Amino acid sequence: MSKKSILLVGVGGYGRTYVDLLLNHLDREEYPVAGVVDPFVEKCPLYDRIQEEQIPCYDTMEAFYEEHEALLAVLATPINLHAGQVIEAMEHGSHVLCEKPLVPRLQDLDAIRQTMARTGKQLSVGFQWCFSDVILKVKRAILAGEYGRALRLRSYTAWPRDFVYYGRGGGWAGKYRARDGSYVLDSIASNGIAHYLHNMLFLLGDRVNTSAPLVSMKAGTYRANAIDTYDTVAFSGKTEEGVPVYFYGTHACNFSIDPTLVYEFEKATVTYNLFPPKDQIVVHYRDGRVEPLGSPNDSKESGKLLGTLGQILGKNPAYCGLDTIVPHLACFDALSDFVPVWNFPQELVVDTGEQRYVKGLHWDLWRCFEEGKLPSQMGFVWAQPEVAVDLTSYTAFQG
Ligand SMILES: NC(=O)c1ccc[n+]([C@@H]2O[C@H](COP(=O)([O-])OP(=O)(O)OC[C@H]3O[C@@H](n4cnc5c(N)ncnc54)[C@H](O)[C@@H]3O)[C@@H](O)[C@H]2O)c1
Numbered sequence: 113m114s115k116k117s118i119l120l121v122g123v124g125g126y127g128r129t130y131v132d133l134l135l136n137h138l139d140r141e142e143y144p145v146a147g148v149v150d151p152f153v154e155k156c157p158l159y160d161r162i163q164e165e166q167i168p169c170y171d172t173m174e175a176f177y178e179e180h181e182a183l184l185a186v187l188a189t190p191i192n193l194h195a196g197q198v199i200e201a202m203e204h205g206s207h208v209l210c211e212k213p214l215v216p217r218l219q220d221l222d223a224i225r226q227t228m229a230r231t232g233k234q235l236s237v238g239f240q241w242c243f244s245d246v247i248l249k250v251k252r253a254i255l256a257g258e259y260g261r262a263l264r265l266r267s268y269t270a271w272p273r274d275f276v277y278y279g280r281g282g283g284w285a286g287k288y289r290a291r292d293g294s295y296v297l298d299s300i301a302s303n304g305i306a307h308y309l310h311n312m313l314f315l316l317g318d319r320v321n322t323s324a325p326l327v328s329m330k331a332g333t334y335r336a337n338a339i340d341t342y343d344t345v346a347f348s349g350k351t352e353e354g355v356p357v358y359f360y361g362t363h364a365c366n367f368s369i370d371p372t373l374v375y376e377f378e379k380a381t382v383t384y385n386l387f388p389p390k391d392q393i394v395v396h397y398r399d400g401r402v403e404p405l406g407s408p409n410d411s412k413e414s415g416k417l418l419g420t421l422g423q424i425l426g427k428n429p430a431y432c433g434l435d436t437i438v439p440h441l442a443c444f445d446a447l448s449d450f451v452p453v454w455n456f457p458q459e460l461v462v463d464t465g466e467q468r469y470v471k472g473l474h475w476d477l478w479r480c481f482e483e484g485k486l487p488s489q490m491g492f493v494w495a496q497p498e499v500a501v502d503l504t505s506y507t508a509f510q511g
Pocket residue numbers: 121122123124125126127149150151152153171172173187188189190191193211212213238239240280281282303
């Protein structure tokens with residue numbers, strides 16, 4: 113087996129970015145693609161390149177492993193397939209980089225943990241901001257106490273999503289369960305804007321690759337789309353240390369507000385997209401200093417792929433493993449276990465034929481975000497009482 117041979121599983125959707133990286137940008141000799149597994153590989157926008165490079169293609173991982181081996185398997189497949197594919201790859205001797213969310217349910221982690229222990233294989237999850245130099249700089253500054261105690265973290269994203277988005281890839285988007293009954297739990301919190309919830313918990317983690325669990329939350333989930341789960345979420349939560357965390361997001365909007373983050377600490381406030389220029393993390397210190405740190409999208413797919421290979425080869429620590437993802441997973445499991453999904457009142461929902469949105473929702477949620485309040489506190493006509501959830505039992509799955 114080549115020291116860095118890579119198997120790509122799922123290349124038609126987001127997985128095409130790994131095809132692009134490996135076939136068009138990285139050294140083909142140094143990072144050889146051992147094969148591609150995707151039953152619909154010809155739908156990959158880079159299928160021509162895969163053929164040009166004569167990469168062996170298979171419908172199943174089993175068929176690939178009958179003829180080849182790989183140091184690393186990269187999974188970018190529907191969520192309900194992840195756990196089985198992680199285990200299959202490890203059983204066949206590969207380490208794994210799996211796209212986020214790793215699994216839909218905390219309980220799915222048991223089998224993965226056992227497989228990791230038995231095979232000695234490593235796992236990394238594709239939350240790319242954990243591999244970003246800019247984010248790691250913020251995390252180290254927090255851990256070193258440079259910003260002081262965390263006071264309040266807030267995150268808001270309004271990204272319109274259309275019917276094509278919800279119908280993609282065989283229709284697993286927005287599903288509670290797949291056709292075979294397995295959990296999917298695909299939602300705006302678990303998947304659509306997961307990075308911007310995960311990042312708050314990650315930055316509050318007590319070590320460089322851990323995240324802080326929430327112990328309680330008050331939450332509301334809503335939908336305008338014909339999905340099982342929810343396209344709109346608003347919650348406030350608290351960590352064990354008592355730090356308030358506010359998370360707002362919607363896909364049911366007709367105006368786009370890119371992820372906007374305001375992380376307040378005693379001695380500094382860290383912002384993202386709050387003021388121009390876009391896509392920059394900026395630290396505003398109480399003493400007047402303003403420090404732009406750069407884009408957290410600095411490394412994207414190459415960061416997680418090279419970071420994972422570095423981890424496997426012992427060159428760098430694990431940046432995003434089980435300890436890093438469990439608190440986010442606990443949040444969206446708790447939302448689905450305890451929080452009802454409310455349909456927005458019909459008179460507020462507009463169906464354009466391509467998309468459904470709720471009149472003025474992007475602005476309502478912006479006001480919640482600005483004031484650190486929940487929709488029911490703002491008295492919006494569509495708002496329902498938030499449900500209080502105790503997450504302490506979920507923290508048992510940590511570590
Ligand atoms: N990190 C990010 O920013 C980011 C962005 C988008 C999606 N994702 C994640 O990537 C994963 C895939 O999402 P997507 O939107 O690309 O989904 P998709 O449905 O668009 O694509 C999934 C691909 O997997 C293939 N596939 C289906 N069954 C398979 C099987 N049994 N074996 C191998 N391949 C199979 C499909 O043919 C398709 O090519 C999800 O976990 C998603 O959350 C991550």
